[in-house]
Amino acid sequence: MIKKVALAVVVLGLTTSCVSKKIYNDLENKYADLKKERNALADENGALSKSKNQLEQEKTSLQTELDKAKAERDKLANDYAATKKSLDNLKASYAALEKNSNDALDSNMKKNRELLAELEAKQSKLTAEQERLDKLKADLASSTSRLAELEKMMADKEAGMNKLKETLSKALNAFEGKGLTVEHRNGKVYVSMENKLLFESGSWTVGSEGKKAVTAVGKVLGDNPEISVLIEGHTDNDKITGTIGGGVENNWDLSTKRATAIVNILSENKKVDKKNLTAAGRGEYAPLMANETAEGKAKNRRIEIILTPKLDEISKLMSEL
Template sequence: MIRKITLGLAILSLSTSCVSKKIYQDLENKFADLKKERNALADENEGLKTNNSTLQTDLNKYKTEAEKLKAERDKLAADYAATKKSLDNLKSSYDALEKDSNEALDANIKKNRELLAELEAKQKAMAAEQDKLNKLKADLLKSSTRLAELEKIMADKEAAMKKLKETLSKSLKAFEGKGLTVTERDGKVYVSMENKLLFESGSWTVGTEGKKAVDLVGKVLGDNPDISVLIEGHTDNDKIVGSIGGGVENNWDLSTKRATAIVTILSANAKVKKENLTAAGRGEFAPLLSNETAEGKAKNRRIEFILTPKLDELSKLLNEL
Protein backbone atom coordinates (compact mmCIF):
# COMPACT_ATOMS: atom_id res chain seq x y z
CA MET A 1 0.00 0.00 0.00
CA ILE A 2 2.74 2.46 1.06
CA ARG A 3 4.79 1.48 -1.99
CA LYS A 4 1.91 2.30 -4.30
CA ILE A 5 1.44 5.70 -2.70
CA THR A 6 5.12 6.49 -2.95
CA LEU A 7 5.25 5.46 -6.56
CA GLY A 8 2.21 7.60 -7.36
CA LEU A 9 3.80 10.59 -5.74
CA ALA A 10 6.95 10.15 -7.75
CA ILE A 11 5.05 9.96 -11.02
CA LEU A 12 3.00 12.92 -10.00
CA SER A 13 6.16 14.81 -9.22
CA LEU A 14 7.67 14.08 -12.61
CA SER A 15 4.57 14.82 -14.59
CA THR A 16 3.56 17.93 -12.77
CA SER A 17 6.68 19.86 -12.18
CA CYS A 18 4.50 22.85 -12.12
CA VAL A 19 2.67 21.74 -8.84
CA SER A 20 2.66 24.37 -6.19
CA LYS A 21 5.08 24.24 -3.29
CA LYS A 22 2.23 24.05 -0.73
CA ILE A 23 0.77 20.95 -2.33
CA TYR A 24 4.17 19.38 -2.50
CA GLN A 25 4.77 20.06 1.13
CA ASP A 26 1.45 18.45 2.06
CA LEU A 27 2.35 15.41 0.09
CA GLU A 28 5.71 15.21 1.85
CA ASN A 29 4.01 15.42 5.18
CA LYS A 30 1.55 12.69 4.25
CA PHE A 31 4.41 10.55 3.08
CA ALA A 32 6.21 10.98 6.36
CA ASP A 33 3.05 10.11 8.28
CA LEU A 34 2.53 7.05 6.15
CA LYS A 35 6.13 5.99 6.71
CA LYS A 36 5.66 6.31 10.46
CA GLU A 37 2.46 4.34 10.23
CA ARG A 38 4.27 1.69 8.19
CA ASN A 39 6.99 1.40 10.84
CA ALA A 40 4.45 1.18 13.64
CA LEU A 41 2.58 -1.51 11.76
CA ALA A 42 5.85 -3.42 11.20
CA ASP A 43 6.64 -3.29 14.94
CA GLU A 44 3.14 -4.36 15.80
CA ASN A 45 3.46 -7.22 13.30
CA GLU A 46 6.70 -8.43 15.00
CA GLY A 47 5.01 -8.28 18.41
CA LEU A 48 2.10 -10.26 17.09
CA LYS A 49 4.50 -12.86 15.68
CA THR A 50 6.21 -13.19 19.09
CA ASN A 51 2.86 -13.44 20.87
CA ASN A 52 1.73 -16.01 18.33
CA SER A 53 4.82 -18.16 18.99
CA THR A 54 4.26 -17.96 22.77
CA LEU A 55 0.60 -18.79 22.36
CA GLN A 56 1.49 -21.76 20.15
CA THR A 57 3.89 -23.10 22.82
CA ASP A 58 1.23 -22.66 25.50
CA LEU A 59 -1.29 -24.35 23.24
CA ASN A 60 0.96 -27.39 22.81
CA LYS A 61 1.53 -27.52 26.55
CA TYR A 62 -2.19 -27.33 27.24
CA LYS A 63 -2.84 -30.05 24.67
CA THR A 64 -0.34 -32.33 26.43
CA GLU A 65 -1.89 -31.63 29.80
CA ALA A 66 -5.35 -32.15 28.34
CA GLU A 67 -4.32 -35.56 27.00
CA LYS A 68 -2.84 -36.48 30.38
CA LEU A 69 -5.97 -35.36 32.19
CA LYS A 70 -8.08 -37.32 29.72
CA ALA A 71 -6.02 -40.47 30.41
CA GLU A 72 -6.41 -39.95 34.17
CA ARG A 73 -10.09 -39.33 33.69
CA ASP A 74 -10.43 -42.57 31.70
CA LYS A 75 -8.53 -44.49 34.43
CA LEU A 76 -10.70 -42.99 37.17
CA ALA A 77 -13.76 -43.91 35.16
CA ALA A 78 -12.52 -47.49 34.83
CA ASP A 79 -11.70 -47.64 38.58
CA TYR A 80 -15.09 -46.21 39.38
CA ALA A 81 -16.78 -48.83 37.23
CA ALA A 82 -14.77 -51.65 38.89
CA THR A 83 -15.47 -50.26 42.38
CA LYS A 84 -19.13 -49.88 41.61
CA LYS A 85 -19.24 -53.47 40.42
CA SER A 86 -17.54 -54.68 43.61
CA LEU A 87 -19.92 -52.59 45.68
CA ASP A 88 -22.89 -54.07 43.86
CA ASN A 89 -21.51 -57.57 44.55
CA LEU A 90 -20.99 -56.73 48.22
CA LYS A 91 -24.53 -55.38 48.45
CA SER A 92 -25.83 -58.59 46.92
CA SER A 93 -23.80 -60.68 49.36
CA TYR A 94 -24.91 -58.50 52.26
CA ASP A 95 -28.54 -58.86 51.27
CA ALA A 96 -28.13 -62.64 51.10
CA LEU A 97 -26.36 -62.74 54.48
CA GLU A 98 -28.93 -60.46 56.04
CA LYS A 99 -31.67 -62.72 54.80
CA ASP A 100 -30.15 -65.76 56.52
CA SER A 101 -28.75 -63.91 59.55
CA ASN A 102 -31.63 -64.63 61.94
CA GLU A 103 -31.51 -68.39 61.42
CA ALA A 104 -27.71 -68.41 61.52
CA LEU A 105 -27.71 -66.27 64.66
CA ASP A 106 -30.06 -68.62 66.47
CA ALA A 107 -27.97 -71.60 65.45
CA ASN A 108 -24.78 -69.87 66.58
CA ILE A 109 -26.28 -68.89 69.91
CA LYS A 110 -27.27 -72.49 70.57
CA LYS A 111 -23.86 -73.73 69.49
CA ASN A 112 -22.10 -71.13 71.63
CA ARG A 113 -24.10 -72.20 74.68
CA GLU A 114 -23.09 -75.80 74.07
CA LEU A 115 -19.46 -74.76 73.66
CA LEU A 116 -19.61 -72.69 76.86
CA ALA A 117 -21.00 -75.66 78.78
CA GLU A 118 -18.28 -77.89 77.33
CA LEU A 119 -15.66 -75.28 78.17
CA GLU A 120 -16.83 -75.05 81.78
CA ALA A 121 -16.65 -78.84 82.08
CA LYS A 122 -13.13 -78.84 80.64
CA GLN A 123 -12.09 -76.04 82.98
CA LYS A 124 -13.30 -78.03 85.96
CA ALA A 125 -11.44 -81.09 84.69
CA MET A 126 -8.32 -79.00 84.14
CA ALA A 127 -8.58 -77.56 87.64
CA ALA A 128 -8.82 -81.07 89.05
CA GLU A 129 -5.82 -82.16 86.96
CA GLN A 130 -3.91 -79.07 88.09
CA ASP A 131 -4.60 -80.00 91.70
CA LYS A 132 -3.27 -83.49 91.00
CA LEU A 133 -0.25 -82.01 89.24
CA ASN A 134 0.46 -79.67 92.15
CA LYS A 135 0.25 -82.61 94.55
CA LEU A 136 2.55 -84.65 92.35
CA LYS A 137 5.01 -81.75 92.20
CA ALA A 138 4.95 -81.47 95.98
CA ASP A 139 5.43 -85.23 96.34
CA LEU A 140 8.22 -85.14 93.77
CA LEU A 141 9.96 -82.32 95.62
CA LYS A 142 9.60 -84.19 98.87
CA SER A 143 10.89 -87.40 97.27
CA SER A 144 13.77 -85.52 95.64
CA THR A 145 14.74 -84.11 99.01
CA ARG A 146 14.61 -87.57 100.57
CA LEU A 147 16.52 -89.00 97.64
CA ALA A 148 19.23 -86.39 98.11
CA GLU A 149 19.36 -87.29 101.80
CA LEU A 150 19.53 -90.97 100.85
CA GLU A 151 22.34 -90.38 98.40
CA LYS A 152 24.26 -88.40 101.00
CA ILE A 153 23.79 -91.13 103.60
CA MET A 154 24.91 -93.75 101.08
CA ALA A 155 27.94 -91.66 100.15
CA ASP A 156 28.75 -91.18 103.82
CA LYS A 157 28.35 -94.92 104.45
CA GLU A 158 30.57 -95.72 101.47
CA ALA A 159 33.21 -93.28 102.69
CA ALA A 160 32.95 -94.74 106.20
CA MET A 161 33.37 -98.30 104.86
CA LYS A 162 36.36 -97.26 102.80
CA LYS A 163 37.91 -95.68 105.89
CA LEU A 164 37.03 -98.81 107.89
CA LYS A 165 38.77 -100.99 105.32
CA GLU A 166 41.86 -98.77 105.46
CA THR A 167 41.82 -98.92 109.29
CA LEU A 168 41.54 -102.73 109.30
CA SER A 169 44.27 -103.08 106.68
CA LYS A 170 46.56 -100.88 108.77
CA SER A 171 45.70 -102.68 112.03
CA LEU A 172 46.20 -106.15 110.49
CA LYS A 173 49.28 -105.25 108.46
CA ALA A 174 51.41 -107.53 110.57
CA PHE A 175 49.39 -110.52 109.36
CA GLU A 176 49.89 -109.89 105.65
CA GLY A 177 51.12 -113.07 103.97
CA LYS A 178 49.81 -115.22 106.82
CA GLY A 179 46.49 -116.07 105.22
CA LEU A 180 44.70 -112.78 106.02
CA THR A 181 43.18 -110.45 103.44
CA VAL A 182 41.04 -107.30 103.68
CA THR A 183 38.86 -106.33 100.72
CA GLU A 184 35.94 -104.01 100.00
CA ARG A 185 33.11 -104.74 97.57
CA ASP A 186 29.39 -104.02 97.23
CA GLY A 187 29.52 -101.51 100.09
CA LYS A 188 30.87 -104.10 102.54
CA VAL A 189 34.28 -104.89 104.01
CA TYR A 190 35.48 -108.51 104.00
CA VAL A 191 38.20 -109.75 106.34
CA SER A 192 39.20 -113.32 105.45
CA MET A 193 41.43 -115.42 107.72
CA GLU A 194 42.57 -118.84 106.62
CA ASN A 195 42.39 -121.68 109.15
CA LYS A 196 46.20 -121.98 109.25
CA LEU A 197 46.18 -118.61 111.09
CA LEU A 198 43.33 -119.53 113.46
CA PHE A 199 42.82 -123.26 114.08
CA GLU A 200 44.58 -126.55 114.17
CA SER A 201 43.18 -129.19 111.81
CA GLY A 202 39.78 -130.39 112.94
CA SER A 203 39.75 -127.94 115.90
CA TRP A 204 37.65 -124.88 116.68
CA THR A 205 39.98 -123.55 119.36
CA VAL A 206 41.65 -120.33 118.23
CA GLY A 207 45.45 -120.28 118.50
CA THR A 208 47.52 -117.49 120.07
CA GLU A 209 48.47 -115.82 116.77
CA GLY A 210 44.93 -116.05 115.50
CA LYS A 211 43.54 -114.55 118.70
CA LYS A 212 45.78 -111.51 118.25
CA ALA A 213 44.34 -110.96 114.78
CA VAL A 214 40.74 -111.39 116.02
CA ASP A 215 41.38 -109.01 118.95
CA LEU A 216 42.63 -106.37 116.51
CA VAL A 217 39.42 -106.77 114.49
CA GLY A 218 37.45 -106.43 117.76
CA LYS A 219 39.30 -103.23 118.63
CA VAL A 220 38.30 -101.67 115.29
CA LEU A 221 34.69 -102.86 115.77
CA GLY A 222 34.65 -101.30 119.24
CA ASP A 223 35.49 -97.96 117.68
CA ASN A 224 32.73 -98.40 115.06
CA PRO A 225 29.55 -99.35 116.98
CA ASP A 226 27.31 -98.84 113.93
CA ILE A 227 28.83 -101.76 112.01
CA SER A 228 27.06 -105.12 111.83
CA VAL A 229 29.34 -108.15 111.55
CA LEU A 230 28.54 -111.56 110.13
CA ILE A 231 31.18 -114.15 111.03
CA GLU A 232 31.07 -117.06 108.58
CA GLY A 233 32.90 -120.36 109.05
CA HIS A 234 33.95 -122.28 105.91
CA THR A 235 35.55 -125.71 105.41
CA ASP A 236 36.86 -127.78 102.54
CA ASN A 237 34.91 -130.85 101.41
CA ASP A 238 36.90 -133.42 103.42
CA LYS A 239 34.52 -135.53 105.49
CA ILE A 240 34.69 -135.57 109.28
CA VAL A 241 36.13 -138.93 110.39
CA GLY A 242 35.91 -140.18 113.95
CA SER A 243 35.49 -137.95 116.99
CA ILE A 244 37.05 -134.47 117.15
CA GLY A 245 37.22 -132.77 120.56
CA GLY A 246 33.70 -132.59 121.90
CA GLY A 247 32.61 -134.25 118.71
CA VAL A 248 31.22 -132.75 115.50
CA GLU A 249 28.99 -134.48 113.05
CA ASN A 250 29.99 -132.79 109.80
CA ASN A 251 31.71 -129.81 108.19
CA TRP A 252 28.66 -127.66 108.71
CA ASP A 253 28.80 -128.29 112.42
CA LEU A 254 32.54 -127.64 112.47
CA SER A 255 32.24 -124.38 110.54
CA THR A 256 29.51 -123.16 112.91
CA LYS A 257 31.61 -123.97 116.01
CA ARG A 258 34.57 -122.10 114.55
CA ALA A 259 32.39 -119.05 113.76
CA THR A 260 30.98 -119.15 117.30
CA ALA A 261 34.52 -119.32 118.74
CA ILE A 262 35.39 -116.11 116.89
CA VAL A 263 32.22 -114.41 118.21
CA THR A 264 33.22 -115.43 121.74
CA ILE A 265 36.62 -113.69 121.38
CA LEU A 266 35.01 -110.55 119.93
CA SER A 267 32.40 -110.48 122.71
CA ALA A 268 35.18 -110.32 125.31
CA ASN A 269 35.79 -106.75 124.17
CA ALA A 270 33.36 -104.64 126.21
CA LYS A 271 33.20 -101.97 123.50
CA VAL A 272 31.89 -104.43 120.90
CA LYS A 273 28.09 -104.51 120.80
CA LYS A 274 26.92 -108.13 121.04
CA GLU A 275 23.76 -107.32 119.09
CA ASN A 276 25.93 -106.42 116.10
CA LEU A 277 27.45 -109.92 115.91
CA THR A 278 26.09 -112.93 114.02
CA ALA A 279 27.74 -116.34 113.72
CA ALA A 280 27.02 -118.62 110.76
CA GLY A 281 28.41 -121.90 109.46
CA ARG A 282 28.59 -122.35 105.69
CA GLY A 283 30.37 -125.69 105.75
CA GLU A 284 31.87 -126.71 102.41
CA PHE A 285 29.18 -125.03 100.33
CA ALA A 286 30.76 -121.64 99.57
CA PRO A 287 34.29 -122.50 98.36
CA LEU A 288 36.64 -119.86 96.96
CA LEU A 289 38.61 -122.36 94.86
CA SER A 290 38.24 -125.92 93.70
CA ASN A 291 38.68 -128.59 96.39
CA GLU A 292 40.57 -130.75 93.88
CA THR A 293 43.93 -129.35 95.01
CA ALA A 294 45.58 -128.95 98.40
CA GLU A 295 46.05 -125.24 97.72
CA GLY A 296 42.35 -124.86 96.91
CA LYS A 297 41.32 -126.68 100.08
CA ALA A 298 43.61 -124.46 102.18
CA LYS A 299 41.96 -121.32 100.73
CA ASN A 300 38.48 -122.73 101.34
CA ARG A 301 39.17 -123.40 105.05
CA ARG A 302 38.64 -119.93 106.42
CA ILE A 303 36.72 -117.49 108.63
CA GLU A 304 35.18 -114.48 106.93
CA PHE A 305 34.22 -111.28 108.76
CA ILE A 306 31.59 -109.47 106.68
CA LEU A 307 31.27 -105.91 107.96
CA THR A 308 28.11 -104.06 106.89
CA PRO A 309 26.97 -100.54 107.84
CA LYS A 310 23.62 -100.39 109.60
CA LEU A 311 20.97 -99.42 107.09
CA ASP A 312 18.07 -98.54 109.41
CA GLU A 313 18.13 -94.89 108.35
CA LEU A 314 18.37 -95.87 104.70
CA SER A 315 15.43 -98.27 105.05
CA LYS A 316 13.32 -95.56 106.67
CA LEU A 317 14.05 -93.11 103.85
CA LEU A 318 13.37 -95.76 101.21
CA ASN A 319 10.01 -96.50 102.80
CA GLU A 320 9.16 -92.81 102.68
CA LEU A 321 9.97 -92.46 98.96
Protein backbone atom coordinates in the same frame (compact mmCIF):
# COMPACT_ATOMS: atom_id res chain seq x y z
CA MET B 1 3.88 -74.64 112.77
CA ILE B 2 5.36 -73.48 116.12
CA LYS B 3 7.40 -70.83 114.32
CA LYS B 4 4.27 -69.60 112.50
CA VAL B 5 2.33 -69.22 115.78
CA ALA B 6 5.24 -67.43 117.43
CA LEU B 7 5.50 -65.08 114.43
CA ALA B 8 1.78 -64.37 114.66
CA VAL B 9 2.18 -63.35 118.30
CA VAL B 10 5.05 -60.98 117.42
CA VAL B 11 3.14 -59.44 114.47
CA LEU B 12 0.08 -58.87 116.61
CA GLY B 13 2.25 -57.20 119.22
CA LEU B 14 3.82 -54.86 116.64
CA THR B 15 0.72 -53.94 114.67
CA THR B 16 -1.64 -53.10 117.52
CA SER B 17 -1.41 -52.04 121.09
CA CYS B 18 -4.94 -53.25 121.85
CA VAL B 19 -4.67 -57.06 121.48
CA SER B 20 -6.99 -58.68 124.02
CA LYS B 21 -5.43 -60.78 126.73
CA LYS B 22 -7.66 -63.69 125.71
CA ILE B 23 -6.27 -63.71 122.16
CA TYR B 24 -2.74 -63.43 123.48
CA ASN B 25 -3.33 -66.24 125.99
CA ASP B 26 -4.95 -68.43 123.32
CA LEU B 27 -1.96 -68.00 121.06
CA GLU B 28 0.44 -68.61 123.91
CA ASN B 29 -1.45 -71.78 124.93
CA LYS B 30 -1.50 -72.98 121.33
CA TYR B 31 2.25 -72.36 121.12
CA ALA B 32 2.79 -74.37 124.34
CA ASP B 33 0.58 -77.20 123.04
CA LEU B 34 2.49 -77.30 119.80
CA LYS B 35 5.78 -77.46 121.71
CA LYS B 36 4.43 -80.41 123.71
CA GLU B 37 3.28 -82.06 120.51
CA ARG B 38 6.70 -81.49 118.95
CA ASN B 39 8.42 -82.95 122.04
CA ALA B 40 6.04 -85.92 122.04
CA LEU B 41 6.77 -86.52 118.38
CA ALA B 42 10.51 -86.24 119.09
CA ASP B 43 10.17 -88.82 121.89
CA GLU B 44 8.15 -91.09 119.64
CA ASN B 45 10.72 -90.68 116.87
CA GLY B 46 13.47 -91.67 119.31
CA ALA B 47 11.55 -94.77 120.36
CA LEU B 48 10.94 -95.71 116.73
CA SER B 49 14.64 -95.26 115.94
CA LYS B 50 15.54 -97.77 118.68
CA SER B 51 13.18 -100.34 117.20
CA LYS B 52 14.68 -100.06 113.73
CA ASN B 53 17.75 -102.13 114.57
CA GLN B 54 16.11 -105.38 113.45
CA LEU B 55 15.95 -104.15 109.87
CA GLU B 56 18.80 -105.09 107.56
CA GLN B 57 18.91 -105.14 103.87
CA GLU B 58 21.63 -105.70 101.37
CA LYS B 59 23.03 -102.70 99.51
CA THR B 60 22.29 -104.38 96.22
CA SER B 61 18.62 -104.48 97.18
CA LEU B 62 18.74 -100.82 98.15
CA GLN B 63 20.37 -99.97 94.83
CA THR B 64 17.48 -101.70 93.05
CA GLU B 65 14.99 -99.68 95.08
CA LEU B 66 16.94 -96.53 94.30
CA ASP B 67 16.74 -97.30 90.58
CA LYS B 68 13.00 -97.83 90.96
CA ALA B 69 12.66 -94.49 92.72
CA LYS B 70 14.64 -92.77 89.96
CA ALA B 71 12.40 -94.38 87.37
CA GLU B 72 9.34 -93.17 89.27
CA ARG B 73 10.81 -89.69 89.41
CA ASP B 74 11.41 -89.76 85.64
CA LYS B 75 7.85 -91.01 85.11
CA LEU B 76 6.51 -88.14 87.23
CA ALA B 77 8.59 -85.67 85.21
CA ASN B 78 7.21 -87.04 81.92
CA ASP B 79 3.68 -87.05 83.32
CA TYR B 80 4.19 -83.46 84.45
CA ALA B 81 5.32 -82.41 80.97
CA ALA B 82 2.36 -84.16 79.30
CA THR B 83 -0.11 -82.61 81.73
CA LYS B 84 1.35 -79.14 81.22
CA LYS B 85 1.01 -79.54 77.46
CA SER B 86 -2.61 -80.62 77.92
CA LEU B 87 -3.16 -77.62 80.18
CA ASP B 88 -1.77 -75.24 77.56
CA ASN B 89 -4.05 -76.78 74.91
CA LEU B 90 -7.05 -76.35 77.19
CA LYS B 91 -6.15 -72.72 77.79
CA ALA B 92 -5.91 -72.09 74.04
CA SER B 93 -9.22 -73.87 73.49
CA TYR B 94 -10.78 -71.84 76.27
CA ALA B 95 -9.59 -68.59 74.70
CA ALA B 96 -10.94 -69.62 71.28
CA LEU B 97 -14.30 -70.62 72.74
CA GLU B 98 -14.54 -67.34 74.63
CA LYS B 99 -13.86 -65.35 71.45
CA ASN B 100 -16.42 -67.35 69.51
CA SER B 101 -18.93 -66.78 72.26
CA ASN B 102 -18.50 -63.02 72.16
CA ASP B 103 -18.79 -62.92 68.35
CA ALA B 104 -21.97 -65.04 68.25
CA LEU B 105 -23.74 -63.57 71.28
CA ASP B 106 -25.96 -61.13 69.38
CA SER B 107 -26.81 -63.37 66.44
CA ASN B 108 -27.48 -66.73 68.09
CA MET B 109 -28.44 -66.91 71.79
CA LYS B 110 -29.04 -70.65 71.68
CA LYS B 111 -25.62 -71.29 70.28
CA ASN B 112 -24.20 -68.91 72.85
CA ARG B 113 -25.79 -70.86 75.72
CA GLU B 114 -24.39 -74.11 74.38
CA LEU B 115 -21.01 -72.49 74.04
CA LEU B 116 -21.15 -71.20 77.60
CA ALA B 117 -21.97 -74.67 78.84
CA GLU B 118 -19.00 -76.03 76.93
CA LEU B 119 -16.83 -73.30 78.40
CA GLU B 120 -17.90 -74.25 81.90
CA ALA B 121 -17.03 -77.87 81.22
CA LYS B 122 -13.65 -76.82 79.83
CA GLN B 123 -13.06 -74.59 82.83
CA SER B 124 -13.88 -77.41 85.20
CA LYS B 125 -11.53 -79.73 83.37
CA LEU B 126 -8.89 -77.03 83.29
CA THR B 127 -9.15 -76.57 87.05
CA ALA B 128 -8.90 -80.32 87.60
CA GLU B 129 -5.87 -80.52 85.33
CA GLN B 130 -4.26 -77.61 87.16
CA GLU B 131 -4.78 -79.31 90.49
CA ARG B 132 -3.34 -82.53 89.10
CA LEU B 133 -0.41 -80.60 87.67
CA ASP B 134 0.26 -78.95 91.03
CA LYS B 135 0.16 -82.33 92.74
CA LEU B 136 2.55 -83.81 90.19
CA LYS B 137 4.95 -80.93 90.74
CA ALA B 138 4.80 -81.43 94.51
CA ASP B 139 5.28 -85.20 94.17
CA LEU B 140 8.20 -84.69 91.83
CA ALA B 141 9.87 -82.23 94.19
CA SER B 142 9.34 -84.54 97.15
CA SER B 143 10.64 -87.58 95.28
CA THR B 144 13.69 -85.67 94.06
CA SER B 145 14.45 -84.46 97.58
CA ARG B 146 14.16 -87.95 99.08
CA LEU B 147 16.27 -89.39 96.29
CA ALA B 148 18.99 -86.85 96.97
CA GLU B 149 18.85 -87.65 100.67
CA LEU B 150 18.98 -91.37 99.96
CA GLU B 151 21.95 -91.00 97.61
CA LYS B 152 23.81 -88.95 100.22
CA MET B 153 23.10 -91.51 102.94
CA MET B 154 24.32 -94.33 100.71
CA ALA B 155 27.43 -92.35 99.78
CA ASP B 156 28.11 -91.68 103.47
CA LYS B 157 27.72 -95.39 104.26
CA GLU B 158 30.10 -96.28 101.44
CA ALA B 159 32.65 -93.72 102.64
CA GLY B 160 32.33 -95.07 106.17
CA MET B 161 32.98 -98.62 105.00
CA ASN B 162 36.03 -97.44 103.01
CA LYS B 163 37.37 -95.79 106.14
CA LEU B 164 36.63 -98.92 108.18
CA LYS B 165 38.50 -101.04 105.64
CA GLU B 166 41.51 -98.73 105.87
CA THR B 167 41.42 -98.83 109.68
CA LEU B 168 41.28 -102.64 109.69
CA SER B 169 44.09 -102.89 107.15
CA LYS B 170 46.31 -100.75 109.36
CA ALA B 171 45.33 -102.65 112.53
CA LEU B 172 46.05 -106.02 110.85
CA ASN B 173 49.16 -104.98 108.94
CA ALA B 174 51.31 -107.25 111.11
CA PHE B 175 49.44 -110.29 109.79
CA GLU B 176 49.92 -109.51 106.10
CA GLY B 177 51.22 -112.59 104.30
CA LYS B 178 50.05 -114.88 107.10
CA GLY B 179 46.75 -115.89 105.53
CA LEU B 180 44.79 -112.72 106.34
CA THR B 181 43.19 -110.37 103.81
CA VAL B 182 40.91 -107.32 104.09
CA GLU B 183 38.61 -106.41 101.18
CA HIS B 184 35.84 -103.91 100.54
CA ARG B 185 33.24 -105.05 98.04
CA ASN B 186 29.48 -104.79 97.54
CA GLY B 187 29.23 -102.21 100.30
CA LYS B 188 30.73 -104.56 102.91
CA VAL B 189 34.15 -105.17 104.42
CA TYR B 190 35.43 -108.76 104.43
CA VAL B 191 38.19 -109.89 106.78
CA SER B 192 39.28 -113.37 105.70
CA MET B 193 41.59 -115.48 107.88
CA GLU B 194 42.92 -118.82 106.71
CA ASN B 195 42.93 -121.66 109.22
CA LYS B 196 46.72 -121.77 109.24
CA LEU B 197 46.56 -118.48 111.16
CA LEU B 198 43.80 -119.59 113.53
CA PHE B 199 43.39 -123.32 114.11
CA GLU B 200 45.22 -126.60 114.18
CA SER B 201 43.79 -129.30 111.90
CA GLY B 202 40.43 -130.51 113.18
CA SER B 203 40.50 -128.05 116.11
CA TRP B 204 38.35 -125.08 116.95
CA THR B 205 40.73 -123.66 119.55
CA VAL B 206 42.27 -120.40 118.31
CA GLY B 207 46.06 -120.23 118.52
CA SER B 208 47.93 -117.32 120.12
CA GLU B 209 48.84 -115.62 116.83
CA GLY B 210 45.30 -115.95 115.52
CA LYS B 211 43.89 -114.62 118.77
CA LYS B 212 46.01 -111.48 118.37
CA ALA B 213 44.53 -110.91 114.92
CA VAL B 214 40.93 -111.47 116.10
CA THR B 215 41.52 -109.21 119.11
CA ALA B 216 42.77 -106.48 116.77
CA VAL B 217 39.55 -106.80 114.76
CA GLY B 218 37.54 -106.60 117.99
CA LYS B 219 39.27 -103.35 118.93
CA VAL B 220 38.20 -101.76 115.64
CA LEU B 221 34.65 -103.08 116.05
CA GLY B 222 34.49 -101.62 119.54
CA ASP B 223 35.09 -98.19 118.03
CA ASN B 224 32.39 -98.75 115.36
CA PRO B 225 29.21 -99.82 117.18
CA GLU B 226 26.95 -99.21 114.17
CA ILE B 227 28.35 -102.19 112.25
CA SER B 228 26.69 -105.61 112.00
CA VAL B 229 29.18 -108.48 112.11
CA LEU B 230 28.68 -111.93 110.57
CA ILE B 231 31.35 -114.51 111.38
CA GLU B 232 31.30 -117.42 108.92
CA GLY B 233 33.23 -120.65 109.39
CA HIS B 234 34.27 -122.55 106.23
CA THR B 235 35.92 -125.94 105.70
CA ASP B 236 37.23 -128.01 102.82
CA ASN B 237 35.32 -131.10 101.69
CA ASP B 238 37.38 -133.67 103.62
CA LYS B 239 34.99 -135.80 105.64
CA ILE B 240 35.44 -135.94 109.40
CA THR B 241 36.13 -139.41 110.74
CA GLY B 242 36.59 -140.55 114.31
CA THR B 243 36.55 -138.18 117.26
CA ILE B 244 38.25 -134.78 117.14
CA GLY B 245 38.80 -133.00 120.47
CA GLY B 246 35.43 -132.87 122.18
CA GLY B 247 33.92 -134.46 119.11
CA VAL B 248 32.33 -132.96 116.00
CA GLU B 249 29.77 -134.61 113.79
CA ASN B 250 30.65 -133.14 110.41
CA ASN B 251 32.03 -130.10 108.61
CA TRP B 252 28.90 -128.12 109.43
CA ASP B 253 29.52 -128.71 113.10
CA LEU B 254 33.24 -127.93 112.89
CA SER B 255 32.71 -124.70 110.92
CA THR B 256 30.05 -123.56 113.40
CA LYS B 257 32.30 -124.26 116.40
CA ARG B 258 35.11 -122.30 114.78
CA ALA B 259 32.85 -119.33 114.02
CA THR B 260 31.61 -119.41 117.62
CA ALA B 261 35.19 -119.45 118.90
CA ILE B 262 35.86 -116.22 116.98
CA VAL B 263 32.67 -114.67 118.38
CA ASN B 264 33.81 -115.51 121.91
CA ILE B 265 37.13 -113.73 121.39
CA LEU B 266 35.43 -110.65 119.90
CA SER B 267 33.04 -110.63 122.86
CA GLU B 268 35.94 -110.28 125.27
CA ASN B 269 36.12 -106.63 124.21
CA LYS B 270 33.55 -104.91 126.42
CA LYS B 271 32.99 -102.19 123.81
CA VAL B 272 31.73 -104.72 121.26
CA ASP B 273 27.93 -104.96 121.32
CA LYS B 274 27.12 -108.69 121.33
CA LYS B 275 23.78 -107.95 119.63
CA ASN B 276 25.76 -107.02 116.52
CA LEU B 277 27.50 -110.44 116.34
CA THR B 278 26.23 -113.48 114.44
CA ALA B 279 28.08 -116.81 114.16
CA ALA B 280 27.38 -119.10 111.19
CA GLY B 281 28.85 -122.36 109.97
CA ARG B 282 28.82 -122.93 106.22
CA GLY B 283 30.81 -126.13 106.15
CA GLU B 284 32.26 -127.01 102.77
CA TYR B 285 29.51 -125.39 100.70
CA ALA B 286 30.98 -121.96 99.95
CA PRO B 287 34.50 -122.71 98.69
CA LEU B 288 36.83 -120.10 97.23
CA MET B 289 38.66 -122.65 95.09
CA ALA B 290 38.16 -126.22 93.92
CA ASN B 291 38.96 -128.80 96.61
CA GLU B 292 41.01 -130.84 94.16
CA THR B 293 44.40 -129.56 95.34
CA ALA B 294 46.04 -129.01 98.71
CA GLU B 295 46.29 -125.30 97.91
CA GLY B 296 42.58 -125.09 97.12
CA LYS B 297 41.63 -126.88 100.32
CA ALA B 298 43.88 -124.57 102.36
CA LYS B 299 42.18 -121.51 100.86
CA ASN B 300 38.75 -122.94 101.60
CA ARG B 301 39.54 -123.60 105.28
CA ARG B 302 38.95 -120.13 106.63
CA ILE B 303 37.01 -117.72 108.80
CA GLU B 304 35.32 -114.75 107.16
CA ILE B 305 34.32 -111.75 109.27
CA ILE B 306 31.78 -109.79 107.22
CA LEU B 307 31.12 -106.22 108.35
CA THR B 308 27.89 -104.59 107.15
CA PRO B 309 26.67 -101.05 107.88
CA LYS B 310 23.30 -100.83 109.57
CA LEU B 311 20.80 -99.65 106.99
CA ASP B 312 17.76 -98.84 109.14
CA GLU B 313 17.61 -95.16 108.16
CA ILE B 314 18.03 -95.98 104.48
CA SER B 315 15.34 -98.66 104.68
CA LYS B 316 12.94 -96.23 106.30
CA LEU B 317 13.62 -93.61 103.62
CA MET B 318 13.12 -96.20 100.87
CA SER B 319 9.74 -97.16 102.35
CA GLU B 320 8.69 -93.51 102.08
CA LEU B 321 9.52 -93.20 98.37
